Amino acid sequence: MRKTKTAWLSLFLVLGLIAAACGDDDSAEANDDGTDTTAAADDDGGSDSLSGTLEGSGASFPDAFYQAAIVAYEEATPGVTVIYNAVGSGQGKSDFADGLTAWAGTDSLVKEDEGLDPDEFLYIPTVAAPITVSYNLSGVDELQLSPDTLGAIFNGDITSWDDEAIAADNPDVELPSTAITLAVRADGSGTTSNFTKYLEKATGTWTLGSGDTIEWPSNAQAGQRNTGVAQIIQDTDGAIGYVDLADAEALGLTYAAIGNQEGEFVVPTLEGTTAALDGAEIADDLTYDPLDAAGAEAYPIAAPTYVLVRTSYEDQATADLVIDWITFLLTDAQDLAEDELYAPLPDSLRDRALAQLDQITVG
Amino acid sequence: MTTLTPITIAERPDLTIRARGSRLDAAFRGLALAAGLVVLAVLALIAYSTVDAALPALRAAGLEFVTSDRWAPNAPDGPHLGSLAFVYGTAVVSSIALVLAVPVSVGIALFATEIAPRRLRRWITTAVDLLAAIPSVVYGLWGIAVLAPNITGVYGWMHRTFGDLPVVGALFGPASSGRSFMTAGIVLAIMIVPIITSITREVLVTVPRGEKEAALALGATRWEMIRGAVLPHSFGGTVGATMLGLGRAMGETIAVALVIGSRPQIVANLFATGDAMPAVIVNQFGESSGTFRSALIALGVFLFVLTIVVNFMGRVIVNRVQVRFRGAA
Numbered sequence: 001m002r003k004t005k006t007a008w009l010s011l012f013l014v015l016g017l018i019a020a021a022c023g024d025d026d027s028a029e030a031n032d033d034g035t036d037t038t039a040a041a042d043d044d045g046g047s048d049s050l051s052g053t054l055e056g057s058g059a060s061f062p063d064a065f066y067q068a069a070i071v072a073y074e075e076a077t078p079g080v081t082v083i084y085n086a087v088g089s090g091q092g093k094s095d096f097a098d099g100l101t102a103w104a105g106t107d108s109l110v111k112e113d114e115g116l117d118p119d120e121f122l123y124i125p126t127v128a129a130p131i132t133v134s135y136n137l138s139g140v141d142e143l144q145l146s147p148d149t150l151g152a153i154f155n156g157d158i159t160s161w162d163d164e165a166i167a168a169d170n171p172d173v174e175l176p177s178t179a180i181t182l183a184v185r186a187d188g189s190g191t192t193s194n195f196t197k198y199l200e201k202a203t204g205t206w207t208l209g210s211g212d213t214i215e216w217p218s219n220a221q222a223g224q225r226n227t228g229v230a231q232i233i234q235d236t237d238g239a240i241g242y243v244d245l246a247d248a249e250a251l252g253l254t255y256a257a258i259g260n261q262e263g264e265f266v267v268p269t270l271e272g273t274t275a276a277l278d279g280a281e282i283a284d285d286l287t288y289d290p291l292d293a294a295g296a297e298a299y300p301i302a303a304p305t306y307v308l309v310r311t312s313y314e315d316q317a318t319a320d321l322v323i324d325w326i327t328f329l330l331t332d333a334q335d336l337a338e339d340e341l342y343a344p345l346p347d348s349l350r351d352r353a354l355a356q357l358d359q360i361t362v363g
Numbered sequence: 364m365t366t367l368t369p370i371t372i373a374e375r376p377d378l379t380i381r382a383r384g385s386r387l388d389a390a391f392r393g394l395a396l397a398a399g400l401v402v403l404a405v406l407a408l409i410a411y412s413t414v415d416a417a418l419p420a421l422r423a424a425g426l427e428f429v430t431s432d433r434w435a436p437n438a439p440d441g442p443h444l445g446s447l448a449f450v451y452g453t454a455v456v457s458s459i460a461l462v463l464a465v466p467v468s469v470g471i472a473l474f475a476t477e478i479a480p481r482r483l484r485r486w487i488t489t490a491v492d493l494l495a496a497i498p499s500v501v502y503g504l505w506g507i508a509v510l511a512p513n514i515t516g517v518y519g520w521m522h523r524t525f526g527d528l529p530v531v532g533a534l535f536g537p538a539s540s541g542r543s544f545m546t547a548g549i550v551l552a553i554m555i556v557p558i559i560t561s562i563t564r565e566v567l568v569t570v571p572r573g574e575k576e577a578a579l580a581l582g583a584t585r586w587e588m589i590r591g592a593v594l595p596h597s598f599g600g601t602v603g604a605t606m607l608g609l610g611r612a613m614g615e616t617i618a619v620a621l622v623i624g625s626r627p628q629i630v631a632n633l634f635a636t637g638d639a640m641p642a643v644i645v646n647q648f649g650e651s652s653g654t655f656r657s658a659l660i661a662l663g664v665f666l667f668v669l670t671i672v673v674n675f676m677g678r679v680i681v682n683r684v685q686v687r688f689r690g691a692a
Binding site for chain 2: 093186188210212213214220222236
């Protein structure tokens with residue numbers, strides 16, 4: 001009896017030693033490849049090797065960027081696994097509030113009835129992306145839309161492409177009399193929320209309110225996610241809809257130039273989006289509204305997205321992991337953003353976001 | 364030579380059937396009872412927790428929840444949470460599915476039991492059962508990628524041909540795209556054919572050979588034999604199979620969500636976009652919170668209740684029909 005017990009004990013000891021040795025190896029490798037991660041690890045108080053799993057969930061809008069960043073991060077920081085499930089902002093916030101995840105992605109701000117105290121969490125802006133107004137109209141390759149015209153189209157007041165308001169925005173374009181089909185989101189969506197907030201803010205013609213779900217006029221067709229909306233636009237002559245830039249590009253959709261605050265017509269680009277972020281007013285909690293931002297270059301329909309982190313984590317290891325991962329998102333990963341067609345944060349905002357991480361405590 | 368000494372029951376009570384049996388019996392009874400109770404407990408817990416989660420929405424929306432067809436959680440004039448458009452959509456889509464699927468299923472079942480040559484029968488049954496093995500999301504993808512874009516021409520033709528008829532003409536309105544009640548109904552019909560077919564087939568097989576032979580002996584043709592001997596005998600079972608199909612159609616989520624168009628409205632036009640109860644839940648739950656989330660759960664509870672009512676009605680019909688056709692045997 002006694003003998004077996006000692007045998008087991010020594011086996012555990014050996015295994016433990018091997019594991020510890022492996023851990024050392026890993027951190028040595030990390031020192032070799034990714035200098036930035038070790039620098040970041042040094043920043044947060046001396047834990048020299050990071051390991052563990054960091055779970056997050058939330059918005060699907062930044063998912064492509066987060067997944068690309070996770071791949072790069074895990075390569076640079078062996079031993080750490082980061083998980084992000086694109087379950088939607090609402091579900092992400094509720095997982096985070098229930099303590100199921102260490103971080104969450106959200107396109108919308110936290111509302112009072114979502115079970116989170118304002119001093120429990122921090123907003124960290126990560127990237128932004130333009131929402132295109134894509135259309136499919138045979139014979140028309142270039143289209144300009146002023147905010148009021150856009151509002152009237154999505155309100156259902158303008159139902160035909162040869163309407164006077166559209167013609168007034170496009171004096172040089174010959175418009176067919178095709179009926180307008182609105183391509184909208186079937187699922188509740190932060191993209192819908194941002195797009196309708198823009199319509200509410202910038203136009204005098206939009207009357208249907210703003211939010212994740214809208215009571216669209218009867219000429220609307222709904223598709224699942226950005227891909228579904230893009231599909232409807234591609235399939236239907238006379239369709240117009242709001243799609244993120246990545247999906248619009250993927251299907252080769254044509255998109256309209258939208259009139260901004262200065263009256264300039266601007267096509268959606270990453271530069272135009274970063275310009276809008278520059279022109280936006282940033283609140284103390286780092287939330288900001290880049291919709292209809294000032295600046296002649298600014299593309300007016302830009303959607304921000306945030307990561308939520310806790311102000312206080314139960315143990316040092318998790319806090320270190322979160323800080324290291326978010327730092328990576330805000331620094332090295334920003335270069336990946338453009339490949340995935342997201343606009344990186346302007347430097348001023350990025351520095352404030354990094355500073356925000358200092359507020360994270362343990363206990 | 365050994366002598367057998369008889370032992371009495373009093374010496375070895377464990378060898379009696381009663382003694383061994385009663386212990387095993389008790390254990391088995393306990394196990395079976397526990398299994399039965401677990402089902403009831405799970406059902407009760409689901410009912411309790413969903414109703415509890417649905418209450419805030421029901422309180423906020425009040426009667427409007429069951430009387431209004433306006434679903435606008437973010438309307439500028441305050442949230443409107445009426446479920447009627449979804450109830451309507453679920454009813455319309457399930458009805459289309461039944462109208463299309465029942466004749467086909469009964470036809471397949473009759474063919475497989477009465478008409479097809481013996482060797483072909485097994486093939487037909489296997490092929491139909493294979494339909495049931497296809498995941499519903501595959502049906503949905505097929506609906507959205509193949510059926511919806513290609514069927515608009517047919518819808519347009521039906522609109523031109525039947526659109527001017529009085530009363531029923533309203534059903535065949537103009538088609539804007541392939542995403543509609545009709546497309547969802549067609550996809551659902553294909554999905555419920557296997558279940559209706561296989562149950563109907565089982566029922567048809569039970570028709571006593573004697574009755575069929577009696578009908579033939581009286582000079583009945585094969586069709587007369589089927590009408591006179593087979594169908595009455597199996598009517599109850601066919602209705603039951605239909606009700607099971609209806610249950611599946613009402614609850615089907617992802618395939619419907621993909622092809623119905625997701626715009627809640629109550630219109631007669633079968634080619635218009637609509638929405639259904641399970642579809643709106645799966646579409647909007649992810650981004651929902653607060654009262655809106657609660658309203659989606661309330662929709663789920665409502666659907667649960669409707670399915671129970673439909674199942675119950677199905678059972679009542681089956682019982683009544685059976686009594687009528689078999690006599691009080």
